[in-house]
Amino acid sequence: MFTYEYPRPAVTxxxxxxxVHDSALQVLLIRRPEDPFIGAxxxxxxxVHDREPLEQTAVRVLSDKADLGDVFMExxxxxxxxxRDPRDRIISVAYFAILxxxxxxxxxxxxxxxxxxxxxxxxxxxxxxxxxxxxxxKLGYTDIALEFMSGSFTLGELQKKWEAVLGQxxxxxxxxxxxxxxxxxxxxGRKSGGGAHPPAKxxxxxxxFGR
Amino acid sequence: MFTYEYPRPAVTxxxxxxxVHDSALQVLLIRRPEDPFIGAxxxxxxxVHDREPLEQTAVRVLSDKADLGDVFMExxxxxxxxxRDPRDRIISVAYFAILxxxxxxxxxxxxxxxxxxxxxxxxxxxxxxxxxxxxxxKLGYTDIALEFMSGSFTLGELQKKWEAVLGQxxxxxxxxxxxxxxxxxxxxGRKSGGGAHPPAKxxxxxxxFGR
DNA sequence: ACAAAAGTGTTGCAAGTACACCCATGC
DNA sequence: GCATGGGTGTACTTGCAACACTTTTGT
Numbered sequence: 001m002f003t004y005e006y007p008r009p010a011v012t013x014x015x016x017x018x019x020v021h022d023s024a025l026q027v028l029l030i031r032r033p034e035d036p037f038i039g040a041x042x043x044x045x046x047x048v049h050d051r052e053p054l055e056q057t058a059v060r061v062l063s064d065k066a067d068l069g070d071v072f073m074e075x076x077x078x079x080x081x082x083x084r085d086p087r088d089r090i091i092s093v094a095y096f097a098i099l100x101x102x103x104x105x106x107x108x109x110x111x112x113x114x115x116x117x118x119x120x121x122x123x124x125x126x127x128x129x130x131x132x133x134x135x136x137x138k139l140g141y142t143d144i145a146l147e148f149m150s151g152s153f154t155l156g157e158l159q160k161k162w163e164a165v166l167g168q169x170x171x172x173x174x175x176x177x178x179x180x181x182x183x184x185x186x187x188x189g190r191k192s193g194g195g196a197h198p199p200a201k202x203x204x205x206x207x208x209f210g211r
Numbered sequence: 212m213f214t215y216e217y218p219r220p221a222v223t224x225x226x227x228x229x230x231v232h233d234s235a236l237q238v239l240l241i242r243r244p245e246d247p248f249i250g251a252x253x254x255x256x257x258x259v260h261d262r263e264p265l266e267q268t269a270v271r272v273l274s275d276k277a278d279l280g281d282v283f284m285e286x287x288x289x290x291x292x293x294x295r296d297p298r299d300r301i302i303s304v305a306y307f308a309i310l311x312x313x314x315x316x317x318x319x320x321x322x323x324x325x326x327x328x329x330x331x332x333x334x335x336x337x338x339x340x341x342x343x344x345x346x347x348x349k350l351g352y353t354d355i356a357l358e359f360m361s362g363s364f365t366l367g368e369l370q371k372k373w374e375a376v377l378g379q380x381x382x383x384x385x386x387x388x389x390x391x392x393x394x395x396x397x398x399x400g401r402k403s404g405g406g407a408h409p410p411a412k413x414x415x416x417x418x419x420f421g422r
Numbered sequence: 423a424c425a426a427a428a429g430t431g432t433t434g435c436a437a438g439t440a441c442a443c444c445c446a447t448g449c
Numbered sequence: 450g451c452a453t454g455g456g457t458g459t460a461c462t463t464g465c466a467a468c469a470c471t472t473t474t475g476t
Contacts, residue, residue: 002298007261008219011291011302050218051300054291078289078304080222080265087213089262091222093289093302156454173457174439181437197454198446367427384430385466392464408427409473 009080009089013057014045014124016076016131019099019111020148020164026111027128029120036086037121043128044109045092058095068105072098072147076131084123092123096131098147101161115167136166143184146205152188154200155179220291220300224268225256225335227287227342230310230322231359231375237322238339240331247297248332254339255320256303269306279316283309283358287342295334303334307342309358312372326378347377354395357416363399365411366390 017028029041046061048054058073076094084090099105112118114132117125138144139162148161159175179185185203192200228239240252257272259265269284287305295301310316323329325343328336349355350373359372370386390396396414403411 004221004258004299006258009222009259010215011220011222047215047217048220048291048302051293053293054289054302075288077286078265080259080304082262082264088215091259091265091302091304093291154455171440172455173441176456178438194448195454196448196452198456200455365428382467383428384468387429388431389465405475406427407425407475409429411428 009091011048012045012092013061014043014092014094015058015061016096016128020161023164024113025164026113028109029112030109032121040121041118042121043124054093068103094127100150102150152202152204154192220302222259223256223303224272225254225303225305226269226272227307227339231372234375235324236375237324239320240323241320251332252329253332254335265304279314305338311361313361363413363415365403
């Protein structure tokens with residue numbers, strides 16, 4: 001039989017859910033309904049259930065509140081300061097998620113621009129900061145930006161999302177060169193119609209499967 | 212009072228301790244003294260104690276066995292598959308450590324070349340692989356290689372360590388150019404003496420404090 | 423003398439950055 | 450006709466990769 005002499009910590013998953021709304025990178029925050037930090041803004045989170053994989057906890061934390069299709073999830077790291085929760089020893093495994101264009105999030109909470117976050121309870125500000133930094137740096141060497149897109153899209157739309165995530169404007173020609181060089185997208189053969197401008201080629205992400 | 216209805220997992224820290232011996236990047240492994248996986252090679256690890264910061268657990272895991280000065284430690288990520296330990300739900304927060312030149316590790320366990328690891332118990336092979344990949348990639352954009360050095364050293368010595376970590380040879384001139392461009396080291400003004408070759412300038416890492 | 427490491431430049435290529443104009447469409 | 454985004458090329462700079470020889474010391 002397995003015995004373990006030390007008091008066990010509780011383990012939660014805290015989630016930094018990203019989305020781009022109105023050309024701004026935003027994070028989902030929940031008003032905390034109970035002590036401690038009652039009334040404060042916090043990241044959505046939940047305890048890891050018995051026999052539940054961590055990633056599933058992360059999905060549940062988001063979907064409990066409002067069912068979304070499958071979204072990109074990645075573990076950030078864990079935060080385990082003994083005093084991070086005044087109630088008890090609670091270790092948080094932090095994840096971040098990306099909600100793509102067109103998602104409908106109808107759960108509780110509000111979306112905040114990442115550069116105008118309110119004060120957050122617990123150590124959630126630190127978690128959010130780590131997530132933002134990680135997301136931005138992964139733009140440069142992964143295809144993570146495409147997690148914000150869904151279906152087919154124009155290069156103009158992709159660039160707008162990219163700029164929102166990065167928080168700065170990009171040169172159109174250089175952007176297109178780089179997207180092409182990195183082979184992030186493929187043409188669908190179709191064209192967008194119906195804007196006050198010429199129809200644009202529609203693209204989709206290269207490799208619809210896996211990563 | 213804080214109540215939490217789900218069974219709590221136990222939380223351990225598992226440690227990937229790196230060192231360079233004989234121009235090879237090596238990892239410290241321990242023969243497991245009890246079930247499960249009795250007799251198998253595993254990473255050193257230990258339970259997180261009550262009110263103990265995770266990083267301190269990581270330090271303790273290494274120093275319990277043999278006291279070393281302070282070594283570089285960084286959290287990798289957490290591994291929480293419900294079946295990763297057959298006894299119970301045990302979530303592992305993985306860290307990696309770097310033991311610098313000249314350390315004397317007298318504790319239990321043995322050092323293995325990273326490209327000749329034996330079979331490991333639990334999911335420790337995955338943890339080790341993640342650590343190796345992280346370490347190698349951080350060579351490129353941090354000064355982490357200097358954690359392998361101690362005191363003053365020649366550029367030749369630094370290059371040898373670097374090649375050991377990376378697992379491949381580097382061009383001497385390009386290496387020196389890059390080290391200079393990235394300002395990783397500063398001259399001490401002194402020179403090494405006593406080898407069958409000209410004395411070499413001695414360097415030390417830039418910024419002895421902080422990172 | 424020989425073995426061992428120290429030290430030192432140039433060239434080519436690739437990737438990134440700066441920068442401006444005309445075109446097709448909807449209203 | 451005008452506002453909106455679509456689409457396109459060149460020049461410069463920077464970082465990375467390839468590549469070889471001379472010098473100093475200890476044995």
